[in-house]
Amino acid sequence: MPPTPAHSRPRSLALLPLPAVLLPGAVLELRVREPRQLALLRACGRTGGSFGVCLQRAAAEPEAAAGDAAATPAEDGTEACIEDFDVDAGGVLTLRIRGGCRFRVRRTRVRADGVVTGEVEWCAPDPDEELRPEHALLALLLQRILEQAGGAQADPTPAQLDDAAWVGWRLAEWLPLTARQRLALLQQDDPHARLQQLLALLPE
Structure with a gap:
């Protein structure tokens, strides 16, 4: 629906x-x-x-x-x-x-x-936009996290892993972030900018 x-x-x-x-x-x-x-x-x-x-x-x-x-x-x-x-x-x-x-x-x-x-x-729904090359690492990271977690999301489709908004929200859900960090991601309307925020939160 x-x-x-x-x-x-x-x-x-x-x-x-x-x-x-x-x-x-x-x-x-x-x-x-x-x-x-x-x-x-x-x-x-x-x-x-x-x-x-x-x-x-x-x-x-x-x-x-x-x-x-x-x-x-x-x-x-x-x-x-x-x-x-x-x-x-x-x-x-x-x-x-x-x-x-x-x-x-x-x-x-x-x-x-x-x-x-x-x-x-x-807020407006997230646009259907493909993952940009600079964020390809985040899709690989998410795929590994979901494989280790198992369950219904353990085998995401290629379309999901190429969806900038879906990758961003699922990483924000699964990464060990603070509530304030998740709030900052929730406040971001641009899925690509959201992915860039996530990239900055990853350890060196």
């Missing part, structure tokens, strides 16, 4: 600040413990909609004060789609979410139940 055009997507989105960055196409496992998280999921369940994940300011800006900063979202985030859920042995709800479209938060408000909602501007 083709993605919903940006102009047709909702401008208001429930936001979940987390100490991690959700990237397009990437998966996060989420343990739902806080009342505001449960309220957010109940609201999404009633409307059948998705929600947004943003890095919480306390993680994005270490100098920020604790407390409210932990519940305040950074300005850039990713739509989260629930793929699966379960309840663990301790009775805690666990979710498997996958990243969709990127967005930028223009303003936020906090509802009475603690859920943060934001007026968002959706």
Whole structure:
């Protein structure tokens, strides 16, 4: 199914600040413990909609004060789609979410139940552009990482390994990066510039 055009997507989105960055196409496992998280999921369940994940300011800006900063979202985030859920042995709800479209938060408000909602501007989808020769090393690196990891992504297609956006997002997902580094990559609109940022992050 083709993605919903940006102009047709909702401008208001429930936001979940987390100490991690959700990237397009990437998966996060989420343990739902806080009342505001449960309220957010109940609201999404009633409307059948998705929600947004943003890095919480306390993680994005270490100098920020604790407390409210932990519940305040950074300005850039990713739509989260629930793929699966379960309840663990301790009775805690666990979710498997996958990243969709990127967005930028223009303003936020906090509802009475603690859920943060934001007026968002959706980012344009990544263009379908081939990997440039100067980034061929990154595709080889990604191929080896995925082979070692195994699983569903262990055997990427040649088309995927030649897709600048796909290679960039999957490397950003699998490399041992900090949350702030992933946020900087999420903020980058150009897939080739994103690959150049990744190249600069590799050890000598």
